[in-house]
Amino acid sequence: xxxxxxxxxxxxxxxxxxxxxxxxxxxxxxxxxxxxxxxxxxxxxxxxxxxxxxxxxxxxxxxxxxxxxxxxxxxxxxxxxxxxxxxxxxxxxxxxxxxxxxxxxxxxxxxxxxxxxxxxxxxxxxxxxxxxxxxxxxxxxxxxxxxxxxxxxxxxxxxxxxxxxxxxxxxxxxxxxxxxxxxxxxxxxxxxxxxxxxxxxxxxxxxxxxxxxxxxxxxxxxxxxxxxxxxxxxxxxxxxxxxxxxxxxxxxxxxxxxxxxxxxxxxxxxxxxxxxxxxxxxxxxxxxxxxxxxxxxxxxxxxxxxxxxxxxxxxxxxxxxxxxxxxxxxxxxxxxxxxxxxxxxxxxxxxxxxxxxxxxxxxxxxxxxxxxxxxxxxxxxxxxxxxxxxxxxxxx
Numbered sequence: 001x002x003x004x005x006x007x008x009x010x011x012x013x014x015x016x017x018x019x020x021x022x023x024x025x026x027x028x029x030x031x032x033x034x035x036x037x038x039x040x041x042x043x044x045x046x047x048x049x050x051x052x053x054x055x056x057x058x059x060x061x062x063x064x065x066x067x068x069x070x071x072x073x074x075x076x077x078x079x080x081x082x083x084x085x086x087x088x089x090x091x092x093x094x095x096x097x098x099x100x101x102x103x104x105x106x107x108x109x110x111x112x113x114x115x116x117x118x119x120x121x122x123x124x125x126x127x128x129x130x131x132x133x134x135x136x137x138x139x140x141x142x143x144x145x146x147x148x149x150x151x152x153x154x155x156x157x158x159x160x161x162x163x164x165x166x167x168x169x170x171x172x173x174x175x176x177x178x179x180x181x182x183x184x185x186x187x188x189x190x191x192x193x194x195x196x197x198x199x200x201x202x203x204x205x206x207x208x209x210x211x212x213x214x215x216x217x218x219x220x221x222x223x224x225x226x227x228x229x230x231x232x233x234x235x236x237x238x239x240x241x242x243x244x245x246x247x248x249x250x251x252x253x254x255x256x257x258x259x260x261x262x263x264x265x266x267x268x269x270x271x272x273x274x275x276x277x278x279x280x281x282x283x284x285x286x287x288x289x290x291x292x293x294x295x296x297x298x299x300x301x302x303x304x305x306x307x308x309x310x311x312x313x314x315x316x317x318x319x320x321x322x323x324x325x326x327x328x329x330x331x332x333x334x335x336x337x338x339x340x341x342x343x344x345x346x347x348x349x350x351x352x353x354x355x356x357x358x359x360x361x362x363x364x365x366x367x368x369x370x371x372x373x374x375x376x377x378x379x380x381x382x383x384x385x386x387x388x389x390x391x392x393x394x395x396x
């Protein structure tokens with residue numbers, strides 16, 4: 001789960017990381033009021049969307065008057081910002097963050113991530129901040145410092161000092177740097193974050209360290225014990241299909257293909273998507289309906305998959321262990337009748353009461369294609385998809 005910049009900064013500030021004075025606004029008028037509350041004569045109006053590279057997309061405006069603040073907010077609010085990270089669909093800006101201008105002497109990069117290969121936390125830093133870390137890794141990999149932290153021990157002072165020296169900070173800034181780095185680690189560790197990135201972390205003209213930008217992502221599997229973090233979720237920034245799935249307790253991830261999938265079990269779902277690709281198709285989604293695929297739950301899953309107008313065909317692949325294939329088949333038949341399905345459907349059932357399940361589908365009178373194996377199901381759904389695409393091409 002991602003959160004907005006202003007939310008991440010509030011968390012960091014509570015952990016002792018210095019941030020610039022700022023305030024949130026939902027309208028141009030509020031933006032001017034936030035600017036009046038902030039000392040100085042330069043303000044930065046920042047679009048709040050779940051994406052980096054906002055500056056390149058025109059999402060960050062530097063203003064010298066209150067009129068400029070109002071104009072900047074008016075331009076950004078309601079705007080669909082397209083960045084390299086959002087993809088061509090972009091994200092809508094519904095709020096802006098008005099922040100005091102900062103006189104920057106140096107920009108640096110600091111990040112904490114979970115390194116699953118080593119089962120440790122990795123702290124990443126570079127004296128060359130303010131740019132995409134992926135770009136820096138390609139052009140100058142030697143400029144990136146990595147320090148691994150053992151979770152059972154935690155970040156040690158000597159590791160924070162080692163990073164501070166790698167960031168080429170002055171010895172006079174060492175104490176503040178160690179406090180900032182350890183504050184970031186505390187926020188990352190205590191709130192079950194999966195990523196914390198400050199780019200840039202700046203040294204001001206007066207020698208202070210300030211987090212000028214901040215991004216945080218959290219492990220959704222830990223949100224049950226982090227209610228204060230769960231409440232920060234902005235539903236408008238997520239994929240509408242994934243938001244709807246979460247409301248129904250379904251695990252859904254939208255993809256770029258056109259073959260819809262409904263499967264029980266994450267491992268089986270991954271294998272099914274692999275088989276679709278091997279057969280020459282592209283999956284439109286990852287959808288794990290879990291073990292309790294009742295008729296009602298099955299219909300919700302169908303509606304979720306078919307809400308994607310790009311879906312040309314659909315594959316249902318169920319292995320019934322705890323569940324039963326005849327129950328699944330009844331749910332599929334019920335769903336297809338209720339939603340007036342307009343795309344080809346291939347169903348592969350395996351496990352408990354599989355013969356009865358196949359009989360129910362065959363005798364339903366519905367245009368559902370049965371498949372006995374996963375390979376056969378993948379081949380048939382790709383073939384059906386190709387036929388739909390060919391028919392659409394002729395219709396044009």
